């Protein structure tokens with residue numbers, strides 16, 4: 001049984017006013033336990049709106065969202081979903097509020113009702129997980145950290161809660177290359193070792209492709225394509241991924257395909273492309 | 287914030303929206319002034335007629351208007367009760383030591399209507415005038431105060447900036463509420479104290495971010511050489527049209543009428 005099931009989901013912001021705006025239109029998809037799902041789409045395509053349904057922050061205007069087997073239309077269930085579904089918001093660094101980094105990470109844990117021992121164990125662990133030195137930052141005020149470091153703290157606040165399902169809204173936007181790698185690695189590890197279901201929103205297909213099991217492409221509130229990276233990129237990626245922009249190496253492959261070059265294996269990752277091109281060059285030299 | 291509210295600016299192109307903001311501000315002043323100082327029925331009725339006409343012309347759904355009045359029901363009810371009990375006059379009903387007088391009931395009803403007039407006038411102004419126009423209008427209307435050495439331009443700038451950032455701050459408060467809810471902030475807790483504590487987690491970052499935003503804005507304005515003062519020009523110059531003169535003349539007649547009735 002899928003852990004998250006979305007059926008005919010339509011969401012309208014400011015319904016009934018002149019500002020009404022349909023952010024999602026008849027979206028259906030299902031996500032299995034332990035899967036890594038990447039959500040891509042242009043600005044304003046409804047990615048954030050979609051993922052906020054997964055932990056009960058938004059209620060469908062029409063349609064149905066089921067999480068862990070229960071419909072989120074029950075208010076009581078929606079209000080308890082935060083225990084199961086961890087959500088890292090877009091620009092989460094703005095939500096830090098406690099006096100020290102450690103207290104901020106502990107906030108969610110206290111709300112979970114964990115013992116002080118458990119909290120003291122989890123806080124430094126979570127900080128280490130996101131590549132921060134607990135002895136160094138734990139007692140600092142979040143306000144003195146740089147933007148990227150705050151982002152990592154914010155991520156730690158959610159990771160510390162060890163949710164069953166982890167939702168990340170553009171976790172790497174605005175981070176340096178190392179920070180990006182670190183965070184992506186943590187997320188991948190979580191999914192593989194703890195079997196956490198991960199849903200990650202991103203603008204960068206390039207960072208998603210090697211990580212995800214399946215890609216969901218949104219376009220103006222509709223699912224434009226859904227499937228493994230191979231399936232989504234396979235048939236006609238330029239059509240499927242309108243408005244997103246392919247990574248350079250895929251654009252090269254597409255151009256070559258258009259000029260009649262045949263590739264034996266589907267090309268999705270950078271490594272695939274490298275191998276395919278190497279082979280191509282060798283063949284043409286011969 | 288669920289659903290539309292009367293008083294929220296709605297982009298539109300109705301006759302009322304198109305009026306010059308100065309006209310609307312002056313008209314509001316006249317209506318509020320006459321309502322505040324004159325208790326007479328004819329004035330109240332004329333004012334209600336004017337407002338009803340304006341609401342109709344602005345294309346605002348009567349349902350919204352009624353809803354916004356309904357939100358004040360407690361205040362209105364208490365007004366009616368106290369006025370009818372505490373005014374002396376011809377007794378029409380007596381309940382033990384409490385007496386309801388005819389004068390009291392009349393006064394109660396007229397007070398309610400006057401309160402409603404005040405409410406609707408201001409809501410009508412803000413729902414048909416964008417914040418930029420409102421600030422420009424205020425600045426123009428209060429311009430004469432410059433001679434009293436009051437920095438009207440700066441005040442107007444302060445007001446327009448404040449108005450400009452309200453939607454942003456509301457939006458941000460919503461996002462923060464969502465973010466803290468996801469971390470289990472007890473915002474729905476039945477215990478009031480818990481809930482208040484939960485809202486601290488929203489208010490603190492909201493305040494911190496607002497201060498940061500103010501600092502950024504000051505920097506941005508300074509780096510574009512902003513200096514306050516009367517010499518600043520405007521992007522859109524206000525100008526009176528035929529309808530504006532019509533409205534102003536009408537309201538002046540109304541004001542004269544009100545003063546005569548008094």
Ligand SMILES: Nc1ncnc2c1ncn2[C@@H]1O[C@H](COP(=O)(O)OP(=O)(O)OP(=O)(O)O)[C@@H](O)[C@H]1O
Pocket residue numbers: 013014021022023041042043044045046047048049050090
């Ligand atoms: N709080 C809101 N009130 C009204 N409309 C909103 C609100 N939030 C989003 N929208 C609208 O809904 C649509 C989808 O927004 P959403 O934030 O889900 O897009 P997104 O795919 O996450 O974009 P981005 O890549 O910029 O994060 C947009 O057109 C946006 O204008």
Ligand SMILES: [Mg+2]
Pocket residue numbers: 047048049090169
């Ligand atoms: Mg978004």
